[in-house]
Amino acid sequence: MAEALHTVHVNLAADSLERSYPIEIGRGLLTDTSRWQQWVGGRGVVLVTDDQVGPHYAASLHSALGEVGRFTTVQLPAGEQHKHMGTVQQILDAALGDRHERQSLFIALGGGVIGDMTGFAAACFLRGADFIQVPTTLLAQVDSSVGGKTGVNHAMGKNLIGAFHQPRRVVVDLDTLGTLPEREYVAGLAEVIKYGLIRDSAFFDWLIQHASDLKARHLETVATAVRRSCEVKAAVVAEDERESGARAHLNFGHTFGHAIERIQGYGQWLHGEAVAAGMVMAARLSSARGAIEPATVAQLIDFNQSLGLPIGPPPGVTASKLLDAMSSDKKVAAGKVRYILLQRLGSPVITESVTKRDIEGLIDA
């Protein structure tokens, strides 16, 4: 029997109520036939997954759906390097080839890459079909599945092509973390601690205290961490669905992180690992300005190290390369790189006043 431990509601204030949706967090949700039958309601289903997650969960989910209209499975090769328009086109070809209609429901079963591509395909399919996110990685559960950002990478950078398209529902089945490789699980914790840093100092403290339970994947600790992460993300998204203001705060650590990924080439470090390094860099800059305690930076570094996350850029990443890579980030407004730092623990600030010398200082550290 499925157990829903928590439900978080994403309320999109600026839009109509029908676009608000629940994030359900629990165990056994993936195979809970009665829930799925209610959610799908006999519509057609396009189930998109990858060749790492699909073999574990696609068949059980398919059974749980019960009687549906047309049913299509698209199993894609796993990995960020496949997150491009060609793969989205494959999803669309399959859905159109099977003559799905606008009423059909797309289901994204996998990590962030699958969620982003499935959401984008659903956004473009007949100008907009419904989709449900079933994130199976911690990173996707606490970050990419919440907030409606969908899209793909381009030779010029990450997530440069896409759409805002909100899922109808996010189904976080914590049981799926059981098959998640250690390295990916830990990378997800980087985004979790980000929410503490930018919005909730008590949550930051709680995470620091529970680092070993988190590492051990203690169920209730993980459930609480996921719930609080989703609550923070949902609150930010509700304030600012289209990323004109507060939503930019979610990019704490990401300006540096994306730059590191670009310089290394995607697939070297996991996204969460690059963000972990980027957050230490942003925290160091904040501390150097006296905005947060050096002890907080030390706590973050300890947290990362205890989990095996990086605490700075990899060898060979120079300040010049970072600046180059950052200036082509899509968040760049009028040629100025905007840095997200902390003005105190739990409260971010956006600034353009970071010098090359500041960044050289970070590399030396």
Added chain:
Amino acid sequence: MAEALHTVHVNLAADSLERSYPIEIGRGLLTDTSRWQQWVGGRGVVLVTDDQVGPHYAASLHSALGEVGRFTTVQLPAGEQHKHMGTVQQILDAALGDRHERQSLFIALGGGVIGDMTGFAAACFLRGADFIQVPTTLLAQVDSSVGGKTGVNHAMGKNLIGAFHQPRRVVVDLDTLGTLPEREYVAGLAEVIKYGLIRDSAFFDWLIQHASDLKARHLETVATAVRRSCEVKAAVVAEDERESGARAHLNFGHTFGHAIERIQGYGQWLHGEAVAAGMVMAARLSSARGAIEPATVAQLIDFNQSLGLPIGPPPGVTASKLLDAMSSDKKVAAGKVRYILLQRLGSPVITESVTKRDIEGLIDA
């Protein structure tokens, strides 16, 4: 000096005011520097056009823009056969290659194909950039540039991939009709008379009376026809931005029209020509049910014939082929083809109760 004869406001009732926008109809608008500088406001510009329209107007529009940020021109091959994802990808590659930012403005200078692709590219560019429609064909001026439907064709059918993305402004410069080939101009009039048929019997009568002035492209007559068409379309779109109800009425003549295009292969008949034939078919069915006068059908047929528009499907199109093609149309709900007929002149009705025999009757006629 530019002359704005009419301004129509598109109010998207269900959404925030910032998404409402004006359609300006007049002469000399394309080269009106003071207007363009106000509209662009120094932002970057991605100007998309095709190799038929670009040579006539792109340079003048570029001059009128004055001082802008980054400027990119994308000149695409003209024609519906290029309306696919590969071409949208070209637009995105150019915009990303020149490092445009989310603040840049896309301008679609051309007919419906350019407008649909540019709008879709803008929708996907960094998850949504602004765009302005500068429709240069009558069809685009009265139909595709208004309402926010953007997208491309797919091997499975027309407009199957896309987004709803409203332009910030539609600039209808009637001077651009001067270079429009006769056949394309006339095809646009098919959509004009559609508005009379589905919404405004007085406008239908007015168009029947002014058929020869329209054919002669008498400026004030054309301006009035464009204005009234935009008003009707704007009213329908405001009622139903996402095509769940009233907006389906705009597809009067299109279920048959799209099917004819699919059977023939795109590029044989112009879209407006196929719709002209489809409208006669839908009008005949409506008349056979006693919903409109046979005299109205006769007026429509005369109108089409005086302009050189078709009044039925081309030879070789059988009822079976039509039914096959229609059942793969994306407007198909739960496998049922929905026909848009008239319940009286100026008022449409949606029905599924059209038999194969009914359609055979149309072919014989």
